[in-house]
Structures are given as structure tokens and as C-alpha cells.
Amino acid sequence: MKLNCLIIDDEPIARKLIIEYISEVDFLTLCGVASNPVKASDSLSKGNIDLILLDVQMPKLNGIQFLRNSTSLPLVIMTTAFPQYALEGYELDVIDYLVKPIPFERFYKACNKAKAFYDRRGNQHTGHGDFFFVRCENMYEKIFYSDLLFVEAANNYVYLQTKERRLIAYLTFKSIEESLPKEHFIKVHKSFIVSLPEVSSLNSEEIKIGNFSIPISRNMKEEIMATIVNKNLIRR
Numbered sequence: 001m002k003l004n005c006l007i008i009d010d011e012p013i014a015r016k017l018i019i020e021y022i023s024e025v026d027f028l029t030l031c032g033v034a035s036n037p038v039k040a041s042d043s044l045s046k047g048n049i050d051l052i053l054l055d056v057q058m059p060k061l062n063g064i065q066f067l068r069n070s071t072s073l074p075l076v077i078m079t080t081a082f083p084q085y086a087l088e089g090y091e092l093d094v095i096d097y098l099v100k101p102i103p104f105e106r107f108y109k110a111c112n113k114a115k116a117f118y119d120r121r122g123n124q125h126t127g128h129g130d131f132f133f134v135r136c137e138n139m140y141e142k143i144f145y146s147d148l149l150f151v152e153a154a155n156n157y158v159y160l161q162t163k164e165r166r167l168i169a170y171l172t173f174k175s176i177e178e179s180l181p182k183e184h185f186i187k188v189h190k191s192f193i194v195s196l197p198e199v200s201s202l203n204s205e206e207i208k209i210g211n212f213s214i215p216i217s218r219n220m221k222e223e224i225m226a227t228i229v230n231k232n233l234i235r236r
Helices: 012-024 038-045 063-068 083-091 104-128 173-179 221-228
Strands: 003-008 028-034 051-054 075-080 096-099 131-136 139-144 148-154 157-162 166-169 185-189 192-195 206-209 212-215
Touching: 003 012, 003 038, 003 104, 012 028, 012 104, 028 038, 051 063, 051 104, 063 075, 063 083, 075 083, 075 104, 083 096, 096 104, 131 166, 139 166, 148 173, 148 212, 157 173, 173 192, 185 212, 185 221, 192 206, 192 212
Parallel strands: 003 028, 003 051, 051 075, 075 096
Antiparallel strands: 131 139, 148 157, 148 192, 157 166, 185 192, 206 212
């Protein structure tokens, strides 16, 4: 399966080089080019982008700010002339960090890493069907995706709230976020992931799921409202 790519970079020469590199890789397809993250919103809203090639220094909204203020993004490879942002990029879960001028060999290696991650994540979902297992103390607990209401981070653990019980598992929040199918779950706060089908109501500050109230991050609220409400809102 090919990865649909989106380039976000304000430098025409850099964009041209990456377009050329993408054309040389048989598992990549170019689906969009934008000079900054604001102009990329239309391409991202279509939901068909698998990989973003993202520059750091751009007008209006730079790459780091874009990552900090976004939820449920595709895989990201950073492409920049500024190596000092590498640590911050990795802390924001980018797949790789490429420093310009980018040799093709290095670009190809990063894209292979992204493809391997994408395939592994897809196999997790298709292999397990409609459920997954987590280890809780000395037991392996089976959880159906349709029963999971939300996930909450708790230091080195996560709480998994289902319709009938609350489990605690020795997992990182990042690992559970990467394993849940993105078409059914969305990160709404640095410590919470919720099930989209289980959302009963929401405003700009919180989401209601049954008797539970889940906080919404101020940095994420516009994207969350757009994802959950706007596409399904009946207007006058």
C-alpha cells in the first residue's frame, strides 16, 4: 500500500526537491503541497493523508507550533535546516528529523521507517479485529473497541474506562494512542483519548460520555470541535 504524502514547506526549492524524491519512491504518492500549515488545512481535512513532510521555520505558524496544536495527525517527518529543533520534534512524536540539504539516501531511510510504522499499526488493527488485549497485574484482559469509552494517562500507567469496568495497565499513553484506530478514537487532551461513537455532548471545555466529563485541551478545541461536530452538524 502506498503512503499519501503532503509537503508543508515555504521554500520553493526545498519543495521541488522533496517532490522529486517522492516520485522516486514507489510506495509514496504526492497528494498535496502547501507553503505553511494554515494552507494545508484543506488537504488534511480530507482525511486521506498518511505522511506529512513538515518544515520548521515558516511564516504565520511554524512546524513545531503546528504539531503542538494539532491532534490525530498523520505520520510526520520533519525537514528543516535547523538541527536544534530535533529533540523537540521527537518529543512531539515525529517519525524522523531530516536536516537540509537532505540526501536522497537519508530521505529514503526515513520514508522506509514511516512505511514500517504505518504497516505495523495497520496490522495491529486488522490482526486483532474488533478487540485487543492488555496486561493488568497478572492477567491479560480482553477489551472490545466498541466497549472502550476513554483512556486516561496516569504517570507510567493508563486507565482504560470501558462501559462496565475501569482497568489500569502498565502502558505509556503514547503506545495506546498509536494502537487505537484513529477513525474511532481521538486525543482531546494531553492525558485523554475518547471514543468518538460514545460522545454524547460537548462544548469548548469538556466532553460528556455517559456520566463522565472529559476535559478538552484549549490548544486542541477548534480541531476537536471540527472533527466531532462540524462534519455531522445539521444547520438551519
